[in-house]
Amino acid sequence: MRDHERPPSARRAELLERAYRYVLTHGLAELSLRPLAAAIGSSPRVLLFLFGSKDQLIRDLLGRARVDELAALRRAREAGGADDFAAAVRATWGWLVDPAHRPMLVLWVQAYARSLSEPGGPWAGFARQTVEDWLGLLAEIGGGADGGGADPALGLALLRGALLDLLATGDAERATAVVERYLGLLAAAAR
Template sequence: MSPSAAAPSARQTELLEAAYRYVLAHGLADLSLRPLATAIGSSPRVLLFLFGSKDGLVRALLARARADELAILDPLRGPGGPIGLTAATERVWAWLAAAGHRPLLRLWAEAYARSLVEPDGPWAGFARATVEDWLAVLAACQPPAERDTGPGTTRRTLALAVLRGALLDLLATDDEPRASAAVRHHLALLDG
């Protein structure tokens, strides 16, 4: 069993968190183990031992980012029953539009795009998995009578498409008022 397949050690968890903070600040493009290791107080050899390979480390970092993403979405599945697609979309957008979340969202966008152009690398399946995660959460927010219908699937797919499009626009332009106005307009149409 490789070190990365076993339960993570305290050192592996510590280095993963430090590496995660590093990639939130610097991105994954052109990630090199030597500068990363220096920045987090380790060595390339230790990182390779703990994560098996650079690809193993990238996969662990993407899993860590996905855990943050799911933590954002989990409260929408509240115990009080479905909150509705419009309310869920509003809450998600409010989180996405907050300036403090841009590092995670830039990392998400980079990993999403790389998984589309490098489908066999460490990014494999990242884009599909995040779409499925978000659609599942949005489905849980819909009333049961709507959730399992064709129109229900279409409504949550459209909500996700608008959120993702507005997010990419926001990351590109930093024009939060314009992107938020577009999301609010979409929500009004969704409720229409």
């Protein structure tokens, strides 16, 4: 049976959720089955049986993280307003800058970087898919690129750059000021 053809099971779903909580704390970069299995109350053999391979487990963990990421971004966008690009970007940034979300964002950066440096294996396509996901969400706001100078690609570049800066430096004040400067320029261009 191929990895992606494994039948769903309650035990598999339970262990995936536990493994997800584990990687939020410990990361994916150096994931090893033995410590993971011990931490989540399983064994490497059971994990391999349920997921088929370590690569498939990583793909499933990335998929699980993607579900959380997209749900959070949608909530932030909706909180900002479905038709107000600047408010939606501001609300999204508010979610990104919240220290409670740091573990998911660090996991995202790890997976993004591995997808670029190791384009095969379980990371394949992660970076491209996340760019498409975020662009899609930003394009839905206020008519996308035609919405008063609101360019989803520029908004995405701003958010990603500010996020990487924040994760590297911890300087939320400076990164937030950059986001606000962009939103101010956007408002001035729309006048």
